[in-house]
Every structure is written in C-alpha cells, then in structure tokens.
Amino acid sequence: MRFIHENPDWPRLDWDISKLSSRLATLRYREGRLIGRMEGLELDLRQEANLGTLTEDVVKSSAIEGETLNRDEVRSSIARQLGLDAGRLVTSGRNVDGIVEMMVDATRDFAAPLTAERLFGWHSALFPTGRSGMQRITTGGWRTGATGPMQVVSGPFGRETVHFEAPHADRLEAEMAAFLEWFNAPSSTDPVLRAGIAHFWFVTIHPFEDGNGRIARAIADMSLARADGSAERFYSMSAQIEAERKTYYERLEAQQRNGLDITAWLDWFLDCLGRAVDQAEAVLETVVYKAALWQKISHHPINDRQRQVIQRMLEDEWEGHLNTSKYAKLTKCSNDTALRDIKELLASGILLQNPGGGRSTSYRLVELAELS
Secondary structure, three states, X not given: OOOHHHOOOOOOOEOXXXXXXXXXXXXXXXXXXXXXXXXXXXXXXXXXXXXXXXXXXXXXXXXXXXXXXXXXXXXXXXXXXXXXXXXXOOOOOHHHHHHHHHHHHHHHOOOXXXXXXXXXHHHHHHOOOOEEOOEEOOXXXXXXXXXXXXXXXXXXXXXXXXXXXXXXXXXXXXXXXXXXXXXXXXXXXXXXXXXXXHHHHHHHHOOOOOOHHHHHHHHHHHHHHHHHOOOOOOOOHHHHHHHOHHHHHHHHHHHHOOOOEOHHHHHHHHHHHHHHHHHHHHHHHHHHHHHHHHHHHOOOOOOHHHHHHHHHHOOOOOOOOEOHHHHHHHHOOOHHHHHHHHHHHHHOOOEEEOOOOHXXXXXXXXXXXXXO
C-alpha cells in the first residue's frame, strides 16, 4: 500500500482529539474574539475588512498553484459580486471573475448543501474556456481515465518521483458520493476540524483534472464560514498556506503515505489557521488606524494631490518614507508645490517629520497612538 486511499478501510479517517482539543479551544476563542471585534466596527469598515480578506484569499489561493492574479482586478470583481462601493473599479478578466464567483459562492452561501452540481459549477467557473493553459480538460464533470493516472510528480523525464497518485477515475462517483454525504450530514465534530478533514479528503480524491487545490481551499473556507456562522471573512487561510507553501505540500504528502490517523495533518492545519488569525488581528489594527486617520483628515480639508499621496502611503506596497521629490514625482507637481502641500499636512498633524534634516529630510504618517 503506497497511498492512504489504498487502505481497505478508506475513507474511515481517524484522529486523536485529546491531542487537538487544547489547541482547538484556544483557536476557537481567538476566532470568536476576532469576529466580535470586527462586528463591532462600523459597516463600511467591516465591509472593507471582508473585501480585503476575500481578495487575499483569491490572490493567494491562485498563487499556491503558481498563477499570478492582478490584485486590483480581483478586488473589483469581488466588490461587484457583493454589490459593494469600493471606489474606482477596474475591468476584470474572465479567469479572475471565475475564481471570485467560486469563493464568494462558497462563503456567502455557506449553509447551502455542497453538491456535485455545485462543484461542477465551481470547476467550470475556474476554467471558462475548457482549457488549463494550452491543454483541453474536462470541465463540469469528474476527470476521466483518458489521460492516464492522476499523479503529482517531479524530476527529469524517465526518472520521475511520484509524490502522489489519486484514486482511479472509475472510483470517483462512489468516492465523491461518500465525501458529499459526510460533508452535508449533521455532525458533532467541530466545524474547524471538519474544514481540515474536508480539505485533506478532497485533495486525496482529486476528482478534477485541474483546480483541485483551489476547490479544496474553497471547501475549507465554506466549512470555516459555517464554524463562524458568518459569510463575512476576516482571516485568510489561503494567504497563510501560501506563506507556508513548502511545508503545506510536505504535510500533505507525508499524510498521504501514512495510515488513516490524520492527527498530524490536523495539528498542522490548526497551527496554520492560528497564524492566519494572527495576521487578521494585524489587519484589524490597520483597518482601525485607517479609519481614525481619515476621521482626523475630515477635520482638515486636503487637496487632491495630498489625498493621492496619503492613499499611496497607506498601501501595503509603500516602501520607505516620504520626501519632497518623491511627493513631486507621485503627483507630477513642482518641488515648491510639493513642499507647500507637505507643510500643510505637517501643520494639521497628518504628517510628522522624521529625525534628521537637510537633504535627508523625510516624513511619515502619524501613527495610531499619536492621533488626537
């Protein structure tokens, strides 16, 4: 027996709850605390946090598979799907809209049953042209045996290493029927644990020719939404998995070659989810900070150039500090105009000057603790 699905007792997965209960309880407390703080925000801030989290989920879930999506396109597509006013929206490609449709459906309609038809719809949305790259694939249906075994391999041709081989296509109807029956049935197992179980079980079956990882993570998000009892997402498991991609694949491969006890996989899954909550708490602080900053700015009218620079400084991609020449370049104005704008922002307490002077004079935005 090489792989877990070849075990005669598959898919009777097992785990030692005594080794997971303490970590699970702590995680559930932290999740509840995070969601409570988020729900205490004003509606527009909560929507902004949800939009940012879903954007991360979509971008990072694709990045795990080596696909780079335009973040602005993803954000715009999600905003349109949710009917949110997210400022200037850009046109998004069909490939972006497809994965967004899947993720939004999984989280917004988390309480609805997961069916084969729903999964076929997700898969068709992921591959709207019926192709993965240049290769035509089966969409809206389980993979067939026409292309041979579904394998994950590495190494040069003729000397490949097979890391995983999925169940034969002839088994898929029965395999997916069992999985969907389990997923939709009432259960006393904590929904967070069910998210980890569902993720592992689905990628083991590998029912589609491509897109299995992204769909598995959507299913996990669906289960996590059930755990939270909320369609709003404030932490991104996919973003954390992308940050730990090497370990993620190592854990999956190790568990595939182990017995039916998946305690080790669930232990890592809970730890990874805990780190995702850590990141979400940092995002919450950022959301609160931005709200407080714009509240301060509302009492000190600013011009379009100043607003443009402040918005750029609040972006994650912003690096270093602001100086006169940088301001002038960003707004396409003269250095004299830039210096005048900066002095106005200093006077209103929106910008602060860093230590040093002369040619090295630079500025930063006021921090949350400094806002008054």
